[in-house]
Amino acid sequence: MVRKVVETHGVEFSYVGRDGSGPGTKALDGISLSIEKGEFVAVVGGNGSGKTTFARMLNALFEPTAGAVFIGGIETKDKERLWEVRRLAGMVFQNPDSQIVGATVEEDVAFGPENLGLEPEEIRRRVRDALRHVGMEEDGDTPPHLLSGGRKQRAAIAGVIAMKPACLILDEATALQDPVARKDIMELLRRINREEGMTVIHITHDMEEAALADRVIVMAGGQVALDGTPREVFSRVSRLRELGVHAPYVTELFELLREEGFELPSGVLGVDEAASALGRMLTGRGYAFHTP
Amino acid sequence: MKILLAAVFMTLVFLADAYSSFLLLIVFSVTAACVAGRPLGHSVKGLKPFLFITLFTVALNTVAVSGMSQDGSGCFSSVIREGVVLSIQIVLRLFLLLTGASLLTSTTTPVSLMDGLEAMLKPLKRFHVPVHEAATVMAMALRFIPVLLEEAERIYQAQASRSAVFDSGNPLKRAGRCVPVLVPLFVGAFRRADELATAMESRCYRGSGGRTRMRRLSFSRADSLCASTMLTLTAAFVCIEYVM
Amino acid sequence: MLSIRLENLSFCYQQGTPFEKTALRNITLTIEPGTFLGVAGLSGAGKTTLLRHLSGFLRPTSGRITFDGLPVDAHGARDLRRRVGLVFQHPEDQLFEETVYKDIAFGLSGAGVSPEEAAERVREALEAVGLGEELLERSPFGLSGGEKRRVAIAGVMVMKPSVLVLDEPSVGLDPRGRGEILDHIARMRRKRGVTVVLATHDMEQMARYAEKVVVLKGGSIVSEGTPREVFRDAGALESAGLEPPRITRLMMKLKKALPDIDDGIGTVEEAAEEIKRVYRGKGCGWRRHDTRHAHGQICSRQFDSSPVGPEDEDTAGGRLYDACISC
Numbered sequence: 079m080v081r082k083v084v085e086t087h088g089v090e091f092s093y094v095g096r097d098g099s100g101p102g103t104k105a106l107d108g109i110s111l112s113i114e115k116g117e118f119v120a121v122v123g124g125n126g127s128g129k130t131t132f133a134r135m136l137n138a139l140f141e142p143t144a145g146a147v148f149i150g151g152i153e154t155k156d157k158e159r160l161w162e163v164r165r166l167a168g169m170v171f172q173n174p175d176s177q178i179v180g181a182t183v184e185e186d187v188a189f190g191p192e193n194l195g196l197e198p199e200e201i202r203r204r205v206r207d208a209l210r211h212v213g214m215e216e217d218g219d220t221p222p223h224l225l226s227g228g229r230k231q232r233a234a235i236a237g238v239i240a241m242k243p244a245c246l247i248l249d250e251a252t253a254l255q256d257p258v259a260r261k262d263i264m265e266l267l268r269r270i271n272r273e274e275g276m277t278v279i280h281i282t283h284d285m286e287e288a289a290l291a292d293r294v295i296v297m298a299g300g301q302v303a304l305d306g307t308p309r310e311v312f313s314r315v316s317r318l319r320e321l322g323v324h325a326p327y328v329t330e331l332f333e334l335l336r337e338e339g340f341e342l343p344s345g346v347l348g349v350d351e352a353a354s355a356l357g358r359m360l361t362g363r364g365y366a367f368h369t370p
Numbered sequence: 371m372k373i374l375l376a377a378v379f380m381t382l383v384f385l386a387d388a389y390s391s392f393l394l395l396i397v398f399s400v401t402a403a404c405v406a407g408r409p410l411g412h413s414v415k416g417l418k419p420f421l422f423i424t425l426f427t428v429a430l431n432t433v434a435v436s437g438m439s440q441d442g443s444g445c446f447s448s449v450i451r452e453g454v455v456l457s458i459q460i461v462l463r464l465f466l467l468l469t470g471a472s473l474l475t476s477t478t479t480p481v482s483l484m485d486g487l488e489a490m491l492k493p494l495k496r497f498h499v500p501v502h503e504a505a506t507v508m509a510m511a512l513r514f515i516p517v518l519l520e521e522a523e524r525i526y527q528a529q530a531s532r533s534a535v536f537d538s539g540n541p542l543k544r545a546g547r548c549v550p551v552l553v554p555l556f557v558g559a560f561r562r563a564d565e566l567a568t569a570m571e572s573r574c575y576r577g578s579g580g581r582t583r584m585r586r587l588s589f590s591r592a593d594s595l596c597a598s599t600m601l602t603l604t605a606a607f608v609c610i611e612y613v614m
Numbered sequence: 615m616l617s618i619r620l621e622n623l624s625f626c627y628q629q630g631t632p633f634e635k636t637a638l639r640n641i642t643l644t645i646e647p648g649t650f651l652g653v654a655g656l657s658g659a660g661k662t663t664l665l666r667h668l669s670g671f672l673r674p675t676s677g678r679i680t681f682d683g684l685p686v687d688a689h690g691a692r693d694l695r696r697r698v699g700l701v702f703q704h705p706e707d708q709l710f711e712e713t714v715y716k717d718i719a720f721g722l723s724g725a726g727v728s729p730e731e732a733a734e735r736v737r738e739a740l741e742a743v744g745l746g747e748e749l750l751e752r753s754p755f756g757l758s759g760g761e762k763r764r765v766a767i768a769g770v771m772v773m774k775p776s777v778l779v780l781d782e783p784s785v786g787l788d789p790r791g792r793g794e795i796l797d798h799i800a801r802m803r804r805k806r807g808v809t810v811v812l813a814t815h816d817m818e819q820m821a822r823y824a825e826k827v828v829v830l831k832g833g834s835i836v837s838e839g840t841p842r843e844v845f846r847d848a849g850a851l852e853s854a855g856l857e858p859p860r861i862t863r864l865m866m867k868l869k870k871a872l873p874d875i876d877d878g879i880g881t882v883e884e885a886a887e888e889i890k891r892v893y894r895g896k897g898c899g900w901r902r903h904d905t906r907h908a909h910g911q912i913c914s915r916q917f918d919s920s921p922v923g924p925e926d927e928d929t930a931g932g933r934l935y936d937a938c939i940s941c
Contacts, residue, residue: 125758125788137572161574170570172786175517176562179510179568188584193574201584223516227657237573253786256656256815258855283788286860322790327818327860327882334886340893349860353867360892361871438698521707527671527710530699532721532769533692553710554764 081278083245083277084113084136084167088145091131092299105131107300108145114244116275118181118268120288120308123297124322129281133249136166136279150244155206165194168238172250174222174230183209184232196348208240211274212266228259232266239270245277246270252282264290285312285326289347313345327354336357503577510566518559525554615647616697616776617807618668622677625663625833629675638833640677645729645809647776650800652824652841653687653813655857656826660833661813662703664777668811696725698777703782705766707752714740717754718769725773739768744794760791767795771802777809796823818859821845821880829854842878861885862929 091106106128113119116298130366134140135147138154147154176287180186182348186207191201200267209215212232222230222286231251234327238246246267252260270276279310280291288294294311298321304311315333324330332346334357342359346352529550625638638660645651646808655661666672667679668737670686681689687758689697702708711717718736727735740747743764749757767783780799784792796812800823803810812824820827820841827844829851837850844851845858847864857863860878865888869877869932875892879885 125760125789134568138879139568139572152656158907161576164572164574167572169569171565171569176565177568179566179573185584189570189575190573192582192584193576195582198582198584201582205584233605241573250786256855258656264713283792285789322788324789328864331861331864331885331889335889338890339888349863351865352864356864356868356889357871360868360889524702525708526701527666528702528705529720531669531671531695531702532708533696533724533773550708550710552707558707604750 081115082112082148083115083117083150084111084279086111086135086145089132089142089147090141091128091135091140104300104313106142108136109302110145110302111295111302111305111319113277114278115244115277116271118271118278118290118292119280119295120291121279121281121295122283122285122288122323123303127297127322128300129297130249131300133169133247133279133281136245136247137169138163143312147347161194161198162178165190166244168241168243168246169299170231170238170248170251171233171244171269172253174227174234174254177234178230179221181221182218183220183222186222187232187237187240190237195239205236205243206242208236210240211270212236224348226259226292227255228262231255231263235263235270236267239276245279247279247281250283251280251283252287257361260284260287285324289326289329296323309345310345312347514559514562517562518555519557520557522551523556525551615640615807616681617647618645618698618777618939619643619680620667620677620714621679621681623667623679624676624703625667625672627663636833637840638667639675641835642835643835643838645716645777645811648807650803650810650812650823650825652820652827653830653865654815654817654820654827654844654854654856655813655830656815659830659854661830662781663833664830665700665781665811665813668777668779669698670694671700696773696778697775697851698779698875699770699773701767701770701892702777702783702785703860704763705770705783706759708766708769709762713751714754714757714765715750717765718772721769735772735774736768739772740765742771742798742805743768744798750802760787760794763787763791764795767799771825775808777811779811781813782815783812784814784819792819799823815856817845818880821859821862829856831855836883840878845878845880 086109089106089109090104092104098162109132111127118145121129121132131140136149136156138147138149138160138175142156148326149163152159152163154160154163154168156163177184179189184205187200191204196204205218209218212235214229214232214236217225217229217233219287222233225233227369234251235246235248249265252263255263267280268290271278278291280287282288289308289312293309294304294306295302296311296318303321304314304317312329313333315325315330318325326347328349329345329347332342332344332352336342338346340359342355346355620641623638623641625635627633627635627637642941653661653664662674670689670691673686678685681694686694709717711720715736717738719732722732722735736750737747740750745761745764748849749761749848757765763783767780771778778799783799784795787795796819799810799812802808812819814820824841825840827841828835829844832852836854837844837847839847845862848858851858858866861882861884862877862880865875865877865879865885865926867876872892874895876888879888891895898936
């Protein structure tokens with residue numbers, strides 16, 4: 079078993095100029111990192127920071143112009159094992175409507191395994207298991223266009239799980255969803271991560287979602303600008319602002335107050351935690367703010 | 371299989387002439403609809419938009435037929451009756467056709483329809499026709515029709531909210547005024563196509579090679595049951611039409 | 615200026631077919647000139663359907679909508695569309711011209727505007743969305759997502775509508791792009807006094823920009839009022855699948871221990887001010903002294919939410935009173 083699910087060494091990537099000549103702008107500029115099995119990583123960054131390019135690099139949809147990417151120990155440049163790389167790095171995209179292929183949920187979930195050339199019995203078993211994992215056993219025969227946005231993304235996640243990937247890569251999969259659907263998707267991801275030990279790489283613009291990850295990577299200008307636990311990363315509020323992102327609102331409030339000399343902890347992420355700390359400061363005694 | 375059956379059914383509808391064969395076909399389509407779990411009311415509702423056309427046909431037929439056989443026959447009322455009968459036949463034919471067609475499309479998903487088509491066209495593969503790819507393209511096209519229609523409507527309204535005018539001026543000018551809708555529509559369609567292609571590729575799609583199916587399209591018992599029913603139906607039909 | 619009034623408005627899609635679906639139920643709402651109205655709700659709650667009524671694209675199935683007291687037809691649908699500018703979801707999908715300038719000016723082509731005035735208006739619209747003039751001759755298709763969207767909004771603003779209706783204008787943008795778009799719209803509104811109607815499910819935006827909020831659920835209004843009134847109406851908000859902004863939730867929790875704190879606050883800056891205010895009041899009174907001191911502040915240092923009995927008098931009273939005087 080390879081512990082490192084994702085490993086990149088000095089990865090660079092340039093889009094080809096429009097006229098087909100000469101390299102365009104560098105979208106990725108020397109990315110070296112590794113992601114271990116079972117990690118839940120959030121990748122954040124402004125537009126043009128290289129997040130999406132990075133995600134597509136992991137799925138061998140792009141090939142690095144310099145450096146190397148390994149998925150489960152296989153180099154993505156290895157043409158012979160391209161399909162294995164694609165299977166291991168399962169992608170879910172932003173718009174559910176342009177990634178659904180099947181006319182029913184079941185058919186769509188089966189699409190990946192069918193492409194792998196599996197036996198019909200095995201496909202059926204995988205589809206059933208995948209639908210169970212995302213809590214959609216009942217929806218197998220439903221046409222996807224009748225589902226809500228959140229359930230469409232659930233079905234898309236099942237479609238990837240059915241291929242038994244080493245990691246789930248979500249490329250802004252929550253960006254077009256409403257708050258209920260976002261919460262739903264995040265809970266599902268956390269559960270799969272916890273119960274199945276699935277590695278999750280979640281690219282998002284929502285800092286509150288990123289705060290739920292084990293590790294946050296901030297990208298800017300094609301490089302990794304910050305990398306650490308949400309607490310470490312989000313405590314650097316002014317640096318984050320320079321990088322075109324912001325910390326969760328509660329964290330920002332604390333940093334603002336700290337700048338003015340208040341003695342408050344840094345890197346506070348949740349509402350409960352923040353209420354306890356502020357309550358202690360303002361009342362002079364410990365106070366349990368957790369909702370019963 | 372279903373495609374073939376539907377084709378046979380439609381041919382029969384066109385050939386039908388005698389009352390009893392009509393009766394037979396109606397009974398068949400009603401039972402088929404019941405078996406498929408489709409309430410008949412559904413297909414009747416589906417017919418609503420055609421009601422006007424149907425009534426119009428009835429009227430036209432009545433007049434035309436009665437006009438045609440006016441001379442020679444002294445019995446006016448029988449002529450009228452003939453016209454009405456003919457129009458009723460046409461209405462019935464339309465009804466049966468539509469029931470048959472809607473039965474096919476509502477019980478069969480586009481993908482299995484395409485699988486069926488692909489299977490039927492398989493012989494063409496020998497002549498290096500990319501049957502699988504063509505079928506996939508058709509399936510995708512089918513799937514995106516509603517999406518694109520919706521998008522066209524949205525872009526049309528968006529341009530209208532920028533006070534674009536679509537309905538005045540000469541035909542040439544009018545055609546020119548479609549540009550604000552067509553350009554974004556095409557750009558959107560290409561973007562969607564690109565997204566879909568990326569999504570399919572990332573799910574290991576690589577054309578027909580090495581691909582298996584969850585459901586094998588095989589000649590199952592249900593299929594042979596259908597086929598034998600259809601055969602019986604055809605036989606009965608032939609009896610009524612030509613023997614009797 | 616245009617005032618819009620909806621009375622008992624209901625709308626059904628595909629009425630009379632098996633696919634009939636009620637999208638709006640008995641909406642009664644007045645949009646006063648110059649307000650910033652937020653329309654909140656999940657996908658499918660009826661936000662988009664409501665907005666399409668505002669510019670006359672949809673006609674109510676029952677009830678009525680009037681503009682300055684008159685129905686759509688009295689104004690003429692085209693004329694009305696010019697006065698109520700509707701920015702659709704993903705407006706960047708409507709760009710089609712070769713240059714940014716031409717695209718923004720598209721709406722002016724049939725309006726009988728002189729070329730000089732058109733140029734002036736395009737420049738104003740571009741400025742209103744915070745884009746530089748160097749973009750004017752570029753192709754709109756080569757811009758970034760956020761820029762495209764702003765060009766598309768400028769294409770509506772160039773018509774100088776008195777009501778600007780925006781359907782989720784920041785969805786899918788990065789954090790910087792989200793903030794910029796709405797900041798520019800808010801600024802433009804202050805400058806020109808335009809009415810703005812903003813549909814979103816982002817309650818942080820509501821807290822920051824809206825003066826009035828209506829919350830939709832299944833096509834009905836379940837809550838309405840100022841943002842703070844709506845945030846406090848937690849039950850209705852929750853039933854609509856929404857939550858108050860995180861900062862408001864934090865303030866609500868603090869309120870349990872600090873009854874004096876304002877829990878209707880929704881933005882980081884306001885919350886910092888409020889916390890400073892409460893903190894400054896620290897040590898200036900105690901609950902025993904009739905809860906509030908002359909300053910109207912609570913002695914937060916020694917605060918205890920339980921009622922104080924006479925037995926507390928001797929143990930701490932004097933010391934606390936000192937603290938109060940020192941304040």
